[in-house]
Amino acid sequence: MLDFSLTEEQLSAAAMVKEFVDHEVYPTIKEYDRKHEMNPDVLPRMAELGILGINIPVRYGGQGFDYVTLGLVCEELERCDSTVRVVMSVHMGLNSMGVLQWGTEEQKQRFLTPQAKGEKYAAFGLTEPGAGSDVAAMLSTARRDGDDYIINGEKMWISLATKAHHVLWFAKTDPQAGHKGITAFMVETDMPGVTTGDIHGKLGVRAGSTGWISCQDVRVPAANRIGEEGEGFKIAMSCLDNGRYTVASGATGLIRACLDASLKYSQERQTFGQPIATYQLVQQKLAFMQQWYDTSRLLYLKAGWMKNEGQRNTRETSMAKWYATDHSFQAAHEAIQIHGAYGYSDEYDVERYLRNSRGAIIYEGTSEIHQLMQAGYLLGTRKDKPLRCELPAYDPEFWQNE
Amino acid sequence: MKVVVCTKQTPSTTAVFSVNNGVVSWDDPGGKPNVVNPWDEYAIEEGIRLKENHGAADVIALSIGGEDSKEALKTALAMGCTDAMLVSDDAFAGSDAVGNARVWAAAINQLGDVQIAIFGKLTIDDNMGAAAMLTARKLGWTPLTFVSAIKEVGNGSITVERLLDDGKETVTAPLPVVINVVKEINEPRYPSFMGIRKANRATIPVLTGSDLNVDGATGAAASKVDWSQVFPIPPREGSVEMIAGDSVEEQVEILVDKLFEEKVI
Ligand SMILES: Cc1cc2nc3c(=O)[nH]c(=O)nc-3n(C[C@H](O)[C@H](O)[C@H](O)COP(=O)(O)OP(=O)(O)OC[C@H]3O[C@@H](n4cnc5c(N)ncnc54)[C@H](O)[C@@H]3O)c2cc1C
Numbered sequence A: 001m002l003d004f005s006l007t008e009e010q011l012s013a014a015a016m017v018k019e020f021v022d023h024e025v026y027p028t029i030k031e032y033d034r035k036h037e038m039n040p041d042v043l044p045r046m047a048e049l050g051i052l053g054i055n056i057p058v059r060y061g062g063q064g065f066d067y068v069t070l071g072l073v074c075e076e077l078e079r080c081d082s083t084v085r086v087v088m089s090v091h092m093g094l095n096s097m098g099v100l101q102w103g104t105e106e107q108k109q110r111f112l113t114p115q116a117k118g119e120k121y122a123a124f125g126l127t128e129p130g131a132g133s134d135v136a137a138m139l140s141t142a143r144r145d146g147d148d149y150i151i152n153g154e155k156m157w158i159s160l161a162t163k164a165h166h167v168l169w170f171a172k173t174d175p176q177a178g179h180k181g182i183t184a185f186m187v188e189t190d191m192p193g194v195t196t197g198d199i200h201g202k203l204g205v206r207a208g209s210t211g212w213i214s215c216q217d218v219r220v221p222a223a224n225r226i227g228e229e230g231e232g233f234k235i236a237m238s239c240l241d242n243g244r245y246t247v248a249s250g251a252t253g254l255i256r257a258c259l260d261a262s263l264k265y266s267q268e269r270q271t272f273g274q275p276i277a278t279y280q281l282v283q284q285k286l287a288f289m290q291q292w293y294d295t296s297r298l299l300y301l302k303a304g305w306m307k308n309e310g311q312r313n314t315r316e317t318s319m320a321k322w323y324a325t326d327h328s329f330q331a332a333h334e335a336i337q338i339h340g341a342y343g344y345s346d347e348y349d350v351e352r353y354l355r356n357s358r359g360a361i362i363y364e365g366t367s368e369i370h371q372l373m374q375a376g377y378l379l380g381t382r383k384d385k386p387l388r389c390e391l392p393a394y395d396p397e398f399w400q401n402e
Numbered sequence B: 001m002k003v004v005v006c007t008k009q010t011p012s013t014t015a016v017f018s019v020n021n022g023v024v025s026w027d028d029p030g031g032k033p034n035v036v037n038p039w040d041e042y043a044i045e046e047g048i049r050l051k052e053n054h055g056a057a058d059v060i061a062l063s064i065g066g067e068d069s070k071e072a073l074k075t076a077l078a079m080g081c082t083d084a085m086l087v088s089d090d091a092f093a094g095s096d097a098v099g100n101a102r103v104w105a106a107a108i109n110q111l112g113d114v115q116i117a118i119f120g121k122l123t124i125d126d127n128m129g130a131a132a133m134l135t136a137r138k139l140g141w142t143p144l145t146f147v148s149a150i151k152e153v154g155n156g157s158i159t160v161e162r163l164l165d166d167g168k169e170t171v172t173a174p175l176p177v178v179i180n181v182v183k184e185i186n187e188p189r190y191p192s193f194m195g196i197r198k199a200n201r202a203t204i205p206v207l208t209g210s211d212l213n214v215d216g217a218t219g220a221a222a223s224k225v226d227w228s229q230v231f232p233i234p235p236r237e238g239s240v241e242m243i244a245g246d247s248v249e250e251q252v253e254i255l256v257d258k259l260f261e262e263k264v265i
Helices: A008-035 A042-048 A067-080 A082-102 A105-117 A175-181 A232-268 A280-309 A314-343 A350-359 A367-379 A396-400 B038-054 B067-079 B097-111 B131-139 B193-201 B248-261
Strands: A122-125 A141-145 A148-159 A166-172 A182-188 A194-198 A210-221 B002-006 B009-011 B016-020 B023-027 B034-036 B058-064 B083-087 B114-120 B142-154 B157-164 B167-174 B177-181
Touching (some): A008 A350, A067 A082, A067 A232, A082 A122, A082 A182, A148 A182, A166 A210, A182 A232, B002 B097, B038 B142, B058 B067, B131 B177, B157 B177
Parallel strands (some): B002 B058, B002 B114, B058 B083, B142 B177
Antiparallel strands (some): A141 A148
16 A cells, blocks of 8 residues: 555644744744854743644653654754754654653653653753764763762763753763663753753854763662663664654755745846746756655655554665755755855855755764665665664554543 | 634635636645635634633634635634534525625524624635624624724623724623624634644534525625626736946935935835
């Protein structure tokens, strides 16, 4: 069976998010982007409207929508600005969905419920100053001490670092065991010994928050350990399956933003007595953007459908993320070209699109890492093994009942 | 207390119209050619607030029109109305404002025990703004128009603030009333996710002429408004003149002179 239709419910949810960003994010986005600051109203409003819990079951404080809706929502968010989609990537994809997948019932009540309700904001602390693509090179440690763990280490390039209340923190409980020695913890940022700060001078996502988090002898109860000792690497990778999905769908929205802006401008701007859209070289750029948009959308919707069905989607999500982010950068590049010098000025949106698109080619697996993954699947050097806890398939009854 | 919000599905504000042989059609580049009449969003919001702040038990969204009007009713449900009802009958098609008011009044009577009927200021398709007054007349209720705030509801009366050309006035009237609201009254909310789900599952009852006790003539034949000739607005002709000058000051001077010449300033 092949069915490409979306339900009225999914479309209405996306339309509502579009209305929100058009009315409440877009009008001030240039101002906050220039100021390198996050609009202070954005997170509370996303919380209030339920966006921060869109695909979490109602019983855990969410809105009970499916994984495809999450993708559609991220597409609408990033069509406006990448920073609002980044919020969903870390709060929802990398943290909340990780708790949904790996957390105990008690942890779902303690962490997931307030996160889905938007009472607490969530972040993901994997990257360190000396460890990005090479996760196992991390230096963070967690030492067991009675009923607690003592965490030490520094995380770098963490989205929402200075805003989040909960950080899914990865540290080594067995530093000799490589990636098998990594364990996941929910660090609460009001715990003594946690300090945070923002990173300044970023190329893009300037209206967002990216920073560092440091833990110095932070005492974390064992009840905050997500999964078993040594399961951290697997947890991080499965969180990335969900974070990458939001990045892919968001990048698809960014391609649409580039296309919309380019369509409008190319029909208004005249050279040699004609709108530039009448020139085939310009038309080709528009046609390519449409191709990138259609392909990216198909790729992420398929990954979302697989999540709904409870099928493992690491490869498909990686492909969607790699393709959509590479092409959102290309789309922004072509959009600037279509806008000529005006595209080079922040009077128009397309220069922001270009700056924002660049980061997504780096975070949540650089494009090179995704190429290695795809090749690994092809050559048989990479195989997905079943996990102790799989992301639950979307079951409307379970999701929607109180 | 039962409140009715009267709403209509209209072309979107960004719709592009064309007229071919007197037949009007439209499309929307944004992909949503029809929306809840934007003025009605304030009416819906105020209805929901009557539930939240003044103890209204039922806030029923009501529409007259074809099946596609259910979309507007679903938006009202998704925003927070408790129920919705559609009145749909080919016999009503082409009614003028008086004919429509007869149908509104019959539908409101049919719902029974309604205390407040709320309209938006006008609908953006015909821009008449007469529905609330005419419906009030047909119902025999007090009309309160251009309402910018509902101050008090209770003990069989309602106190509202009306926004007039030269100021505001506060008036009290016995219930039931028909009001129409201006955009200063509130900030309409978005549909909520839970509301969207509820709306999409709701079965909206559809009533026809035979379910209603419509008093008086309706439909195109009874209409005093003749729509037999419809023309597109002629496209605006205009030309752009670039003002040349050696300095900004000189350009501004030329511009100001021209504006004086054209009697713009
Ligand atoms: C805006 C932004 C937000 C971020 N948010 C978060 C967050 O919330 N949480 C979090 O944990 N991290 C976050 N990150 C960090 C991000 O995930 C890392 O930057 C990313 O994983 C890459 O790591 P790195 O920067 O250390 O680059 P490196 O790993 O040092 O890579 C440098 C270059 O070498 C290439 N390379 C590395 N290994 C190989 C190989 N084996 N073969 C071929 N090429 C290779 C890479 O592709 C890259 O081109 C964010 C980053 C940015 C820019």
